[in-house]
Amino acid sequence: MNRTFLRPDDVRDLVAEQFGADRRPAALDRLTGGSKKGVYQLRLDDATSVILYVWAAGENYWPASPASEDDPFADASGADLFAAAHAALTAADVRVPRLLALDPGGRHFGAAIALVEDAGATTLEALMEGDPAAAARPLAALGEALRRMHASPGPSYGKLAHLADGRARPSRPAEDVVLNRALAQLAAVAARDARMGEAHDRIAAHVRRLREAVAPRERYVLVHGELGPDHVLVTPAGEPVLIDFEGLTYFDAEWEHAWLRMRFEDAYPALRPIALDPHRLELYRYAQVLSLIEGPLRIAGTDFPGRRWMLELAEWNIAKALAVL
Known part of the structure; x- marks a missing residue:
């Protein structure tokens, strides 16, 4: 599969929409480790940063595998799953990255996306x-x-x-x-x-x-x-x-x-x-x-x-x- 990942110019409209027309993307780095969705650190020109999640076919390396309908561990990827899980963990007082924006409809890049807090790189x-x-x-x-x-x-x-x-x-x-x-x-x-x-x-x-x-x-x-x-x-x-x-x-x-x-x-x-x-x-x-x-x-x-x-x-x-x- 010929994979093309996002570049800073691709997110200019998203940045303007979410952070204002006076903000610009300074850098966009695809973080390693993601295999089902794209995970990008988006750095802005005011030295702040956020994390961008992208659920797109080109970001998912996993080939399909057979699974029964009631298997709760199959195909664990998608903006709907992310949103439901984020809400449930927040309700249980479990710390997760703060959700800044969620667009499951594919208005940007033809894919579901979420913007979340950049909680740092220390694991x-x-x-x-x-x-x-x-x-x-x-x-x-x-x-x-x-x-x-x-x-x-x-x-x-x-x-x-x-x-x-x-x-x-x-x-x-x-x-x-x-x-x-x-x-x-x-x-x-x-x-x-x-x-x-x-x-x-x-x-x-x-x-x-x-x-x-x-x-x-x-x-x-x-x-x-x-x-x-x-x-x-x-x-x-x-x-x-x-x-x-x-x-x-x-x-x-x-x-x-x-x-x-x-x-x-x-x-x-x-x-x-x-x-x-x-x-x-x-x-x-x-x-x-x-x-x-x-x-x-x-x-x-x-x-x-x-x-x-x-x-x-x-x-x-x-x-x-x-x-x-």
Whole structure:
């Protein structure tokens, strides 16, 4: 795909509309890491800056993959998902970048866009690696934010925007969504990697055993879905600011904590996690391992600039998937 990204001249009308005719774009830098939407730092001629999100086909590196209608983790990208998630997190008193403007109609660049506060470039991940003492305060505050999210119940599982407009129609237990998703991803991976192909039946049996150990439950809360320290910005005042939250959904808290355990590693206890169902947690943990093989292998087949990193991530999780056997 021949991708063309935005340049400063492309945003002149947007800047004039949002900030006044006397303001001009001084620079427009596409930030690295975005794979589903374009994320740009827009610097203005008065030395201020904002962040521009652009949801356009040319900004999305992910090829489509089959998914059931009630899968709350499929296709987590779009201005409608962003708006619903931003509103829900704000209502739960969870710090997110302040929303300055939202245009889902494509008046600019033929794409849905949002302008948000520039909360800075310091991530919690960078602090944890370079200055663990400075990371202590935002880690504790993030734990408090997570407890507020996980005390915000929903009527069913599903993305907030989809529940609001009737698109989410859950017809099976949440753990069966995870089971079927994991088995589908396993089948896709087995077709790409000989080791996973050879182990397919044993892995599938392991996933089914994990599912059988999970007791029925219907208690759904706000879940970010992919919350790692790279998805948390830290302001100069030490506030953690959640980003990349279009995948926000009502689901089991164990899904969140399986991811948090993996991404925060030794720092995870600093989040002061809530009590969890260990069987549900283990099913979700292993399902996420399979997802972190299938997704990286799928995007590695595109022109995504981080292809090598994705292949290394898949390899790391192939080892984890096979280790239980």
